[in-house]
Amino acid sequence: MAGGKMSGRQKMINLMYLVFIAMLAMNMSKEVLSAFGFVNEKLTDSNISTTEKNNQAYANLATKASDQAAKFADLNEKALKIKTYSVAFYKYLEVLKDAMTAEIEDKEDYEAMDKAVFLDEYFFKGDTFTPEGETFLAKINGHRISLLAVLGENTPFAPVIAKRFSTTDETNRDGKTIKWLDYRFKGFPLIASLTNLTQLQSDIKNTEADVISSLLGGQMESEVSMSNYSGLVKLDKNAFYPGDKVTGTVVLGRYDPNLKPSRVILNGKKYDNFKDGNVVLDLRANNVGEKDINGTIYFMENGEEVPVPFKSSYSVISKPNSPVVSADKMNVVYRGLPNPVSISLPGVPDKDVMVSAPGLKKIGSGAYIMKPEAGDEVSIKVQAKLADGSTVKTSTIFRVKDIPAAMGTVRGQYGTVRMPKSGLANTPIGAGLPDFLFDLDLEVLSFKVKVPGQLAIIVKGTKLSAAAKKALSKARRGDMINIFDIKAIIKNSSYKLKKVLPVNIELTN
Known part of the structure; x- marks a missing residue:
């Protein structure tokens, strides 16, 4: 088009072609600028959503640390450090982004954000960096170093963190080594640099999410490990007669020395004997007969107590080959008073023991109250059905006395x-x-x-x-x-x- 002698008409046609090509180039540039703006919008929305999810995860971990400090306090401490570093770095980038667009009236007019002047003057001074540019690099490097200091150099996230927050020199397509800050920000349109910073904020939020998920996931995986389980033998009863079948089940129970209950109710009373995640039973076998062990263990979960009921029983049987000595004159109950009486037979469930006497009232397993009125003595009759189907009967005489002066x-x-x-x-x-x-x-x-x-x-x-x-x-x-x-x-x-x-x-x- 430029060669040879051209007529005025041809020159006009050639000029129109040049203008048309320039307009095409301009339209293409504006489309690219708009595309950067749309990507920036998407990243911004994603960061808001990820922040909300991260805050919920932090709150969940804090609750678990409050409920079970031995298991989650250390993880929560690490998470809080990660959060502190991330919030500070994120806010720094947000302030920088606000400064970049401070003089732009329409923040959504991405086609107007085609200049590179702001960051070129803010970060660069000839072939060197301004103090602000050095600060920007220090912020990125400091964040990477802080995260690895909390998580450890051997954390599985070390390669990811190193890549997301790297400031090492880059090599362009021609094989030339270029400083990272020049390679990423020098000469780029404002909207491209703005999107680049929003992507860096996204890396901060995604790293938080990955770390919190890993901390909780690792603890949960440890909890469900089969090494925390042991076999528990549960017999159908805890006393047998010669010739009886010994029946029961063996089940798996999870053992966790760090899982401590918030409180325990044992046989209707508060119980405080805990050790290595166990409720240590320290009871006294008093009267002969079947005894119940029941209650509720309470654990904290999401700030609320979750009850776990338990129930078992055992039999108190007289020691073999030991003499039985009793004061014959001491079988006494006092008139008008609720005299406590315990009645049981070794190895016989309480439900199979039937007791009767005037003024006698059952108040619990093997426990009775005798309140005699008239007469000088009272007979307590006991009938029990044994495991083999046979029945035993007996009676005991108690003297009835008035309350002393x-x-x-x-x-x-x-x-x-x-x-x-x-x-x-x-x-x-x-x-x-x-x-x-x-x-x-x-x-x-x-x-x-x-x-x-x-x-x-x-x-x-x-x-x-x-x-x-x-x-x-x-x-x-x-x-x-x-x-x-x-x-x-x-x-x-x-x-x-x-x-x-x-x-x-x-x-x-």
């Missing part, structure tokens, strides 16, 4: 009590049963007080009345004040005490 008290002391006159004036009179097997709550309703040389005075309640205090004021040191005819009741019981013995006070001043 109570005794008056002053300051919890019985008999003769030495104390000052001023102390007696404000000290309540009580009643008790010293050395009695039952801890009864007695309430004094009234009593009489006798001061030497004065008439006896009746007092209602537990403390001296005004009249009694007046009589007491005339007593002297060494006088014996007699508290007698004490009327008292057992709280929450209809049983009437036969008698309350007096208490004497010797005045010390």
Whole structure:
């Protein structure tokens, strides 16, 4: 088109061709710029989504660390360090991106972001880097070094982290070595560099997600490892007669020394004996018979307690070849009181033991309450069905006795009590049963007080009345004040005490 002599018309046609070609090139450039902008949008949306997922993972790990510190506290500490480094680096890049587009009114006009001036002046000064360019490189290198310091150089993520946050020199298609910062950012349109930084932010978020997933996944894989399992023998019963079949099952149970319960309820009571992930049973086999072990182990999961119930039983059997010694006169129950009685047969389940007696009530496995009323003795009859189908019957006689006489008290002391006159004036009179097997709550309703040389005075309640205090004021040191005819009741019981013995006070001043 440029050779030879051309007419004016031909020159005009050639000029139009040049303009057309230039317009095509310009359109192509704008399409590429727009494409970079769309990619930047997608990366930005992806970073927001990944951030939300990462925050949920961090929260989940923090909850697990709170629930099971021995297993997850170290992992959570590593995760928090990763998060701290990542947030700081991500914010640095975000500030840099805001500065790059600060003078652009329409942030979505990607075709206008075709200049390379900002980063060319911000990062580069001739063939060297500006302090800002050096800082940018230091941020990338520092982030890589910090992550590997937390995870260790031998972490499976080391190659990935090294590649994502590498600043090593690049080799172009001509085999020429170019500095990384020049290769990635020098002379590029603003939208391309902006997208490049957003991709770097994406690498930060994806690395966080990979690390958290790996930390949790590694712990979970360790938990389900078969090396944490052991065989558990579960017999159908824990006592057998000669000739019986020994039946039961063997199951797999997972053992984890770091899995500690938040609390344990054993047989209705709080239990605190834990060791290496085990609830260590330390019970005492008392009365002969079948005993239940049941309760609930509570574990923390997602901030809430998850109950795991358990149940078992064992039989307490008399020791062989050992003498049986009993106090024949000590089979005693007290009238009007809930006397605890334990009844069982060795190796016989509680459900197969039938017990009957007047005033007898069952309150648990092998546990009964006997509350006799009239008569001087009561017979407890027991019938049990053995494993072989046979039946045994027996009966035991218990004597029925009244509650012994109570005794008056002053300051919890019985008999003769030495104390000052001023102390007696404000000290309540009580009643008790010293050395009695039952801890009864007695309430004094009234009593009489006798001061030497004065008439006896009746007092209602537990403390001296005004009249009694007046009589007491005339007593002297060494006088014996007699508290007698004490009327008292057992709280929450209809049983009437036969008698309350007096208490004497010797005045010390």
